[in-house]
Amino acid sequence: MIALLTGATAFTEHRPPPRPRPPDGPLGWAGYDAARRRAADRTGEEESVVYGTGSVGGRACVLLSFEFGFLGGSLGGPTGDRLTAAYELALTRRLPLLALVATGGSRMQEGMVALTQLQRVAAASVRLRAAGIPQIAVVRDPTTGGGWATVGAGADVVLALPGAQIGFAGSRVRPPDADPYAYSAEGQFAAGQVDAVVPPGELATAVAHWLHALGPHEALPPAPVPRALPPTGEPPRTEAADAATVEAADTKPADAATEGTAGAEPANAGTEGAAGAGSTPRLPATGREAVARARDPRRPHAEAYLADCFPVRLPLHGDRSGGTDPGLLTGFGLRADGHPVAYVAQCGTPTRPAGYRAAARTIRLADRLGVPVLTLVDTPGAANDAEAERAGAGAAIADAFAAIAAARVPVTTLVIGEGGSGGALALASPDNTHVTADSYFSVIAPELAAAILKRAPSETGATADQLRLRPQDLVELGIARSIVT
Numbered sequence: 001m002i003a004l005l006t007g008a009t010a011f012t013e014h015r016p017p018p019r020p021r022p023p024d025g026p027l028g029w030a031g032y033d034a035a036r037r038r039a040a041d042r043t044g045e046e047e048s049v050v051y052g053t054g055s056v057g058g059r060a061c062v063l064l065s066f067e068f069g070f071l072g073g074s075l076g077g078p079t080g081d082r083l084t085a086a087y088e089l090a091l092t093r094r095l096p097l098l099a100l101v102a103t104g105g106s107r108m109q110e111g112m113v114a115l116t117q118l119q120r121v122a123a124a125s126v127r128l129r130a131a132g133i134p135q136i137a138v139v140r141d142p143t144t145g146g147g148w149a150t151v152g153a154g155a156d157v158v159l160a161l162p163g164a165q166i167g168f169a170g171s172r173v174r175p176p177d178a179d180p181y182a183y184s185a186e187g188q189f190a191a192g193q194v195d196a197v198v199p200p201g202e203l204a205t206a207v208a209h210w211l212h213a214l215g216p217h218e219a220l221p222p223a224p225v226p227r228a229l230p231p232t233g234e235p236p237r238t239e240a241a242d243a244a245t246v247e248a249a250d251t252k253p254a255d256a257a258t259e260g261t262a263g264a265e266p267a268n269a270g271t272e273g274a275a276g277a278g279s280t281p282r283l284p285a286t287g288r289e290a291v292a293r294a295r296d297p298r299r300p301h302a303e304a305y306l307a308d309c310f311p312v313r314l315p316l317h318g319d320r321s322g323g324t325d326p327g328l329l330t331g332f333g334l335r336a337d338g339h340p341v342a343y344v345a346q347c348g349t350p351t352r353p354a355g356y357r358a359a360a361r362t363i364r365l366a367d368r369l370g371v372p373v374l375t376l377v378d379t380p381g382a383a384n385d386a387e388a389e390r391a392g393a394g395a396a397i398a399d400a401f402a403a404i405a406a407a408r409v410p411v412t413t414l415v416i417g418e419g420g421s422g423g424a425l426a427l428a429s430p431d432n433t434h435v436t437a438d439s440y441f442s443v444i445a446p447e448l449a450a451a452i453l454k455r456a457p458s459e460t461g462a463t464a465d466q467l468r469l470r471p472q473d474l475v476e477l478g479i480a481r482s483i484v485t
Contacts, residue, residue: 001100001140002054002065005204011054011063016085019078026077029109035071043069047078048103051086056098057208062090065100066147068140073103075147076110080117083151087124094216096134098207101152104170105145118146125154132368134214136207139185139194144170153193156365157210157316159203160185160194192318192354206314213314213332213340215369222410223341223374226309228281228436228484229300281437281485283472287464290440290471294417299438302329302345302376305416309374310343311336316362323354323391327379330362332371342366344427345376350383351423353396359427360396360403367407375404375427377415380445382423400426414484415439419469421448435471435480442469 002011024032040046048071051064064086066073075083090097107114128135137155139148142165149168152158160166167174167183174183181187188194198206284290293299306313310333318324327349332342344359359375366373382393404411404427411429418424419441435441443449446464447457455463474480 001138002050002063004200005056005063005098005100005207006054007204009055011052013050013052014085014089016081019081021078025110026113027109027111032109035109039070043067045070047082048073048075049079049082049086051082051089053089053093053095056204056211059096059208059211061096061098061211062086062093063098063100064151066102066140068102068104068142071107073101073147074105074107074114075103075117075121076107076114077117079107080120083117083121084124087121087128090133091128091131094131094133096136096211096214096216097128098211099135099137099151099155100140101137101143101147102140103143103145103147103151105147115146118150121150122154125150129156129368132370133216134211134369136210136214138198138203138207139164139166141165142170144168144183153320156214156369158194159196159198159206159210160188161203162186162197162199166194189317190324191322192324192358193320193322195317196315209312209314209334210332212338213334213371215340215371217340217370220339220370220372220409222432223372223412225412225434225482225484226305226374226376226414229304229308231296231298231300231438283437283483284440284470286461287440287446287467287469287473288461290469291418291446291464293438294440296438299417301417302347302378305376305414306333306343306345310334310341313343316358316365319354319357320361321354321357323352323357325352325355325358327351328355328358330358332366333374340371342371342373343376344373346379346424346427348378348380348417350381350388351379352383353388353391353393356382356393356396356400356426360399363400363403363407363411367403367409370409372409373407373411375411375413375429377413377419377424377428377433377441378417378439379420379424380418381420381448382426397422397426404429415441415474415480418445420445433480434482434484435474436484437471439471440469441474441479442467 045067048067054063135155136157137152139152139160143152144167164185165183166185166188185197189197312334315331327347328351329345332340334340342362344362363373413429413433415435417439421444446460450460450463471483
C-alpha cells in the first residue's frame with residue numbers, strides 16, 4: 001500500500017527502540033509467541049504496523065501502514081510503541097501524518113494492555129493536533145474497533161477505499177440483523193463519517209492534493225474576495241470589470257427609480273442580474289427588487305463560485321455526528337497560484353444543523369492549520385422544521401458563530417444571494433464581508449418580518465423596503481465592506 005502512494009520515491013522505515021517482552025506476552029497467553037512467529041513468516045513483518053518517512057506527489061510526510069496479515073492488524077503493546085513513535089516522528093519533523101489503516105481492533109492475547117494502547121494513540125494524536133500538524137487517514141478493508149476509533153476516525157481527513165468494511169463494531173461482534181451498509185465505506189460516507197470514497201487508482205493524486213492543502217504552511221495570505229459572476233446564459237464581464245468593487249453606497253431614498261453608484265448604469269425595478277459584458281451591474285432600486293434578484297434562479301450559486309475560485313477542490317463531508325447537509329459545501333480549495341483556502345458555501349437552501357456543524361468543523365481545522373477561510377453566504381435562513389430542532393439547530397448555529405468568532409486566520413465572506421437572518425450571519429465574517437449586486441442581507445426574510453409585525457402578506461414588499469437590505473444599504477450601514485462587481 002505504501003508503494004501505491006510513494007511510487008518510485010524511497011520510503012525510509014523507522015523502528016522504535018526494542019523493549020523486552022515476557023514469554024507469550026503480558027498475559028502469558030499460551031501459543032501467543034508461536035502465533036507471532038507464524039504471522040512474521042507469512043507477512044515478512046515483525047509487527048502489525050510499519051512506519052517511516054516518504055513522499056507522496058512530492059510532499060514529504062510520515063507514513064504508517066497496518067499489515068492486516070499480521071494477526072489481523074491488531075493493536076498490542078509493540079503496535080502502540082510503533083504508532084506513538086510515528087506520531088512523535090511527525091511532531092519532531094513537523095511533517096503531516098498519513099495513516100493507511102486496516103485493523104480488526106485490539107489484540108485479545110494482550111487483554112487490557114492492548115486496549116490501553118488506544119489511550120496512548122489518542123494522546124499522541126492530540127499532541128500532533130496541538131502543534132498544527134495535519135493527520136490524514138486512508139481506511140482500507142477492514143477497519144474496525146479501536147483502530148478505527150483512534151487512528152482512523154480521529155484524523156482530520158478520512159478517505160476510504162471502495163467497499164471497505166468500516167465501523168467500530170467488527171463483523172463478529174455486531175448484531176446479527178445489523179444492516180451491512182452501515183458498516184461500509186459508502187454507508188459511512190452517507191452518514192458523514194468519511195470525507196470521500198476514493199478508488200485505488202485515484203488515491204495517490206487525492207492524497208497529494210490533501211497534503212498540499214493541509215500543510216504545514218508558512219503564513220498564508222487571506223482568501224481574496226471572489227469576483228462576481230454573471231447570471232446563467234450571460235457572457236462573463238471583462239477582467240477590468242470583474243476586478244472592480246463599489247466601496248460607497250448610494251444615498252438616495254429607497255423608492256428612487258434610478259438609484260445606483262458612480263460609474264454604474266441606473267437600476268430599474270425589474271429583476272435583472274448583472275449588466276452585460278464590460279458593464280458594472282445595476283443595483284436594485286428597492287428592497288423588494290433586491291430580494292427578487294437574489295431569488296432569481298438564473299443567479300449564479302455556490303458551485304459556480306467555487307469552480308471559478310479553485311481549479312482543485314477537496315471536499316470535506318459531514319459533521320462527524322452522523323449528519324450531512326447537501327445544501328452546504330465545505331472543504332479545501334487550491335487556488336491557481338497554489339495557495340490553499342478552506343471554504344464553507346451555502347447553496348441557497350435552508351441550512352440544517354449538520355451543515356452548521358460541518359462548517360464549524362472546517363473552520364476550526366483551517367484555523368488550527370493556519371489556512372485562510374472563504375465563506376459564501378446564500379440561505380433564506382436556518383432550517384426551522386421539527387426535525388431540525390430535534391437535531392439541535394440552536395446549538396449547531398451557536399457552534400458556527402463560535403468557530404468564526406474564535407478564528408485566528410483571516411475569514412473572507414461574500415454574500416452571493418440570500419442572507420436570511422442568523423442562519424446566514426453565523427457564517428459571515430464580522431469585519432470582512434462583501435456582497436454581490438444580486439444579494440440581500442436581512443434580520444429575517446421579509447415575509448417572516450411581515451408576519452412578526454402582524455402585517456398582511458400584501459405588505460411584504462413594503463417591509464422589504466423598510467429593512468434596508470439592499471447591497472448598497474449594507475455598505476452604508478457598515479455591514480458590508482464593498483459590493484463586488
